[in-house]
Amino acid sequence: MLPPEPILPVPEPKQVEWQQMETYAFIHFGLNTFNDREWGYGDTDPKTFNPTNLDCEQWAQTLVKAGMKGVILTAKHHDGFCLWPFEGTDYSVKNSPWKNGQGNVVKELSEACKKYGLKFAVYLSPWDRHQANYGTPEYLPYFYAQLHDLLTNYGPVFEVWFDGANGGDGWYGGAKDIRTIDRKNYYNYPRIYEMLDSIQPQAIIFSDGGPGCRWVGNEKGFAGATNWSFLRKGEVHPGYDKSYELQYGHPDGNQWVPAECDVSIRPGWFYHPEEDDRVKSPDQLVDLYYRSVGHNATLLLNFPVDRRGLIHPVDSANAVRFHEMIQQQLKTNLVAGMTPKVSNERGGDFVASALTDDNFDTYWATEDGVTTADIEFSFDTPTRMNRMMLQEYIPLGQRVKAFVVEYLDKDTWLPVKLNEETTTIGYKRLLRFETVETKGIRIRITDARGPLCLSNVGVYDAGNVSDSFVEKVEDIESVPYLLPDVKAEETAKASDKQAQTTCFVEGDRLLIDLQEERLVSSLHFLPDQGEPNKGLIANYEIRVGTSKDAVNQLVKSGEFSNIQNNPVMQSVFFTPVKARYIELKATRMIRAGEPMGFAELRVK
Incomplete structure (x- = not known):
């Protein structure tokens, strides 16, 4: 029996291997770490880079x-400071006091990765x-x-990361x-892609629109529940004004460009001491895992290395606990080795038993022309469950457009209760649903782009866990004020502790009245x-009186560096001063002409 014909677009083998990594880390470290910045201007003395105990x-x-x-x-990063002694510039670690200018962070991390079995990759800001x-x-x-230097001297890289932030204020050559x-068009990316393919052909190229993988359109760490691994070729580029589409992909896309969900374990990408008590909890990270890896994407979790040159112990503990929780919740597949009842199967190697053999490269498929089907599991006794994993065999394309999950309540099939739509599957779909005890569970695929090809199904009992977690607005103690x-x-x-409500202020100035003189x-x-987010302030001035x-x-x-892509709480600290009035002036908006937007506003 022949396998189904591929349905275009399909991934390259290296894209399948990349997606099977599922979770990997980002490291943001550099001059910004020592200068309490997110985006450096390129004006900081390299001598400020001086970790006391850097340990890759x-x-x-x-x-x-x-x-x-x-x-x-x-x-x-954008400031131009190189973490390796690149010969083309003096703006690098070779002019820092760290290791008397003989250090090389890129080399040390690449060697540590080889020692501990991690894949290595580089981010190079255009x-x-x-x-x-x-x-x-x-x-x-x-x-x-x-780029050539990084690709030829530090071993294989699995990805090359090109940031979409390009152009703007800086200290170019020492002048603002x-x-x-x-x-x-400026960077001539086709030439860059040729270089990458000739030196590191296995590397996945990240940018807003790929071609290897795409930005997910936010820096919050999640993809849409509906998530196609396609984009319309040539349409998405750095600065694409419909970035929200990237959470979902283009269902009519003609190029395979899966989503990568980048998010920092802290509010900022670089280390800031005042964020030591604002590290994402294990529960928050678990939630993001289900909404990234479980939404047909990968999870790129950032660790802001601290000024010692170490991952902070809180970040470390929370990340390790997150991994343990995921392992525990998805530890035992209740349908492992079972052969489900299916409404149609292709025969040959493409039969129902392939769904539970824990082998991605074997799969169940339906006959040509069959785009709907039922997959039903039966248990001898009522069995408790609240998680499900589904995988399509993506080397032949992403196919499923809609499905439902039902459980057997006595003699009646009822839908499980979950809080998101069941549309696409892709490489991996993870569902969290209200706990049921049942003797039967089934998946009904109701629409697809062609014959079905599913490689794995998993059903799990995650224990007594709460799935009602919602990230709260950071609650900063504030002095009373009027606008x-x-x-x-x-x-x-602006003070209701509700992230969903926004105070919009016309013009470029916000006046805050503290009602009395305060420090x-x-x-x-x-x-x-x-x-999309509205009323985002790019540059500011704060005055008091x-x-x-x-x-x-x-x-x-x-x-407010990176506010468009990472609209988290913005904190501005200044020398304590007595004042009754504070004025925030927007000297530049992300989108000119919009009123300023404040979901929450605090003064301390």
Whole structure:
């Protein structure tokens, strides 16, 4: 019996192998770590990079214990500082006091990965806020040389990560400037892809639109429950203005570009001491696993290495516990080795017993023309269950468009209770549903793009766990305030501890009245959390005063780095000052002309 014909698009073998990694780590580390920044301007002295106890083996051992299969290192972030002694610039570790300028973080981590069985990969920012010639044709040979150096001297890499953030403010060559580029064409990505294919053909290329894997459209760590591994070729590029589509893919896409869910274990990507008590809990990480790996994507979990050069113990403990919880919840497949009753099967090697043999490369398939089917498991006694795993055999394409899961209640089939739609499956779909005790469970596939090809089914009892977890708005203790120039009903939305409500303020200035003179030292706000997010402030100035007519003492200015992709709580700290009035001025918006948006607003 012949297998079903592939339904295009289909993945390359290296894309299948990449997706089977499921979870791997990001490491953000560099000058920003020592300067309390998210996006450095490229103006910081390399001498500030001086970890006291950098230990890449500690990183690797931690990641192995946390179930990570590989690690991606930020070899160069937007500030242009290189974590390896690249000969083309002095802006690197060779001009830092760390190891008297003889250190090489890229080399040390690549060697630690080999020792502990992790795959290694690199992040190289195309944007460079330090290079004087960024934005000109002369910058490109420099960037290509960096990439070539990383690809030829540190062993195999499983992925190369190109950030979509490109162009803007920086200290280019020591002078403050704004450089704008054509993000779609400036870097000549076809040439870059040729270089990668010739040197590291096994590497997956990440960018907003792939071609190896795509950004999932947010930095919150989840994909849509409906998630196609397709994009329309040539449509998505850095700066794509419909990034929310990337959570779901393009159902009519003609190129295989699966989603990668990047998220930091802390609010920021780089280490900030004030975030030591804001590390994502094991429960939060478990939730993200189900909504990333369990939504036909991979999970890229970031660890901000601290100023010692170590993964912080809280981050380590929470990540390891998260892995243990996932292992426990999906430990015993209740249908392992069982042969389910199916409404149709192709025959030959493509029979129902392949669904429970724990082998991805064997699969059950239906006959040509059959795009709906039932898969039914029976138990001798009532059996408790609340988790399910489904896998399609994706080398032949992603097919399933809709399905339902039902359990047997006496003699009646009823749908299990879950909180998301059951549409696509792809490489892996994990379902969490309300616990049932039953003698029967079945999957009914109701729509597909062609004959069905499923490789694995798993049914589990995760124990007495709560699936009602919802991340709460960070509750920062705040001093009382009024927004005198904002309507009362809008003001209330900024202090109701509800992330879903947003106070929108017209114009470029927000005035905060503390009602009396107080000592203040920080301002915090959660941006709008809608999709897409509205009213995002890119650059700001904060002024204070004791009179409403004289709020003119500048206490802080800067940028809310990466706010568009990672709209978490923004915290601005300044030297404590007595004031009654605080003015936040947006000197630049992400989208010009929009009112400023504040889901929550705090002053301390």
